[in-house]
Amino acid sequence: MTDIVFEKATIGYLRTKPLIVDVDLVLKPGLHILLGPNGSGKSALLKTVAGLISPLYGRVLVDGIEPYKERRRKVAAVVGITWQDPYYGFVEPTVRDEVNLILRQLRAQGNMEVADRLVPQQLWDRDPFSLSGGEAKRVSLASVLVADQPVWLLDEPFDNLDLDGVRRVSEIVREGKQRGKNIVVALHNPFYLEVVESDSVLIIDKDRRSLEVFKGGEVDDSVLERYGVLSRRMICR
Numbered sequence: 001m002t003d004i005v006f007e008k009a010t011i012g013y014l015r016t017k018p019l020i021v022d023v024d025l026v027l028k029p030g031l032h033i034l035l036g037p038n039g040s041g042k043s044a045l046l047k048t049v050a051g052l053i054s055p056l057y058g059r060v061l062v063d064g065i066e067p068y069k070e071r072r073r074k075v076a077a078v079v080g081i082t083w084q085d086p087y088y089g090f091v092e093p094t095v096r097d098e099v100n101l102i103l104r105q106l107r108a109q110g111n112m113e114v115a116d117r118l119v120p121q122q123l124w125d126r127d128p129f130s131l132s133g134g135e136a137k138r139v140s141l142a143s144v145l146v147a148d149q150p151v152w153l154l155d156e157p158f159d160n161l162d163l164d165g166v167r168r169v170s171e172i173v174r175e176g177k178q179r180g181k182n183i184v185v186a187l188h189n190p191f192y193l194e195v196v197e198s199d200s201v202l203i204i205d206k207d208r209r210s211l212e213v214f215k216g217g218e219v220d221d222s223v224l225e226r227y228g229v230l231s232r233r234m235i236c237r
């Protein structure tokens, strides 16, 4: 079981501009939803856990290792991170190559079933950059989740998806949770809070530069609005 541990960790890109300060937190396997206003540091936090940037101070550990100090391949075997902008990670000429890339890099068999569920057959020989936004989102999720790592960091995984896409991704997340994955999902749309039952909701307080931790069912509209996060009643008004 893979814990994510923050030890007095300060998250951000620049020491002169820390985004989230002094985080002390243990995330056990389960589903953790990450919320916060624009520019509060949701992506920065995910990138820190994935070792793409280092904490400005303190430590972040995944399965006992500090990801930013380790070789990329070792970290990629443990942590899968998907991008808010799905086109950002595309480097291969076809969807098939894109989905297989991480398996070649890790020399792993992976879980092709998850890729088949996400990516319709007619897309497999297409150029990833020719895909629609929703198709690209499916491919970008498949190209990471196919590796079946113990930690999934999903930045806006429901963006651009239709009913079928949201159903499939939420099922995969639900199953991942049951299979003991440690899953952190960054979200904007509060309705997706309901899609999968979460174990905790982490909200970045942009003014105090702190990370506030709530239980899954505790976050109502007034809590969201207190932190400048889009609420359900704001959308439905």
Ligand SMILES: Nc1ncnc2c1ncn2[C@@H]1O[C@H](COP(=O)(O)OP(=O)(O)OP(=O)(O)O)[C@@H](O)[C@H]1O
Pocket (backbone or CB within 6 Å): 013, 014, 019, 036, 037, 038, 039, 040, 041, 042, 043, 044, 045, 084
């Ligand atoms: N490489 C970088 N160097 C310096 N600052 C950066 C860098 N990348 C992002 N930032 C800034 O860091 C802040 C946090 O960015 P981040 O992308 O983590 O926010 P976010 O909470 O994911 O935002 P959003 O809700 O808009 O997706 C923003 O003000 C952003 O402009």
